[in-house]
Amino acid sequence: MDKKAKCLIVDDEPLAIEVLKTHLSKIDSIEIAGTACDAYDAFNFLAQNKVDLMFLDIHMPEMKGTELIKTLKNPPHVILTTAHRQYALQGYDLNVLDYLLKPISFERFMQAIDKFNAFFVSGSEVSVHRKGTNEAFLYLREKNIIHKIPVSEIVFTESMGDNLKVVTENREINIRYTISSISDILPSDDFLRIHRSFIVALGRITSFSPVSIYIGEKEFPIGTSYKEAVFKRLDYNGFINK
Structure with a gap:
């Protein structure tokens, strides 16, 4: 990937931010543009800075991550993070790429990054991938859902x-x-x-x-x-x- 993606990490837990920083340090194609400890900080950051991807905690004080998304006219790609499984599915009504349950393993993190790369690289509703020689598949974005389709x-x-x-x-x-x-x-x-x-x-x-x-x-x-x-x-x- 020639162009590096810029990301924002939004979480009220410093340890959760550090986990994502550690995972991202192993990814050459993404750079951290900033961090925010709550939705208000994130809103102000996004008003001044363009990012391609936002890791967004759902359950934060005063304003939830899902509420922040609703305030943004042109939100970046969003990967939700949460320790509460019951909140995660709310995000799929808001056109998010994926959600990660804490504690976030590197393997599961990479699956979410793969989804992001599919659309960041192509800039399209469709992205093609291959595993080996005969396992081609497409990622297709249909509104708020990304489908993985074997060709x-x-x-x-x-x-x-x-x-x-x-x-x-x-x-x-x-x-x-x-x-x-x-x-x-x-x-x-x-x-x-x-x-x-x-x-x-x-x-x-x-x-x-x-x-x-x-x-x-x-x-x-x-x-x-x-x-x-x-x-x-x-x-x-x-x-x-x-």
């Missing part, structure tokens, strides 16, 4: 104006993204754009006609300008001119 589970994507629907074996995810951009990310050996609005997984195709592709009972139109490329990939050019 092998994607059945098709559908363009809906400025939004994109990604359909897997067991869920549908709607993100602000374009079909052209997702086309650049998905492996061309496994996916085929058949229409200006549809990309399908080649291995999921069960049948086709001169004008349609079928995945099970679902029918997808073949765009006129895509027909030649589609039937070439399907190795059946007899339909092209029909």
Whole structure:
């Protein structure tokens, strides 16, 4: 990563701040811009300084971390920290990246940092990752939820104006993204754009006609300008001119 991310640590417990400082000292890509002992200090700091990431304790005196988020017009990425599991899920209504339960282990800390890096590096609602040679997966941000999707589970994507629907074996995810951009990310050996609005997984195709592709009972139109490329990939050019 060429650009270092700047972070703010907000916690009323000095020991909790030191734990995060220790963890962050092992991460070259993130630098600590400042610390704050309560939500008011954090608010004032953010008014004067731009940060990319905020580690934010939920349970603080006078103003909770979740209340601080609501006061910010353009909050940075937020990773909540808390010793109280019952408070943690409140943060997912506020578009946070993750929450960490204290005491925070370095392994769990790194999982949260991985989520942050996915979006800080790409600046996008989508980030692609690989483990080994065959385990590609995507992080997709849908409002306040980040989905981790194995590429092998994607059945098709559908363009809906400025939004994109990604359909897997067991869920549908709607993100602000374009079909052209997702086309650049998905492996061309496994996916085929058949229409200006549809990309399908080649291995999921069960049948086709001169004008349609079928995945099970679902029918997808073949765009006129895509027909030649589609039937070439399907190795059946007899339909092209029909």
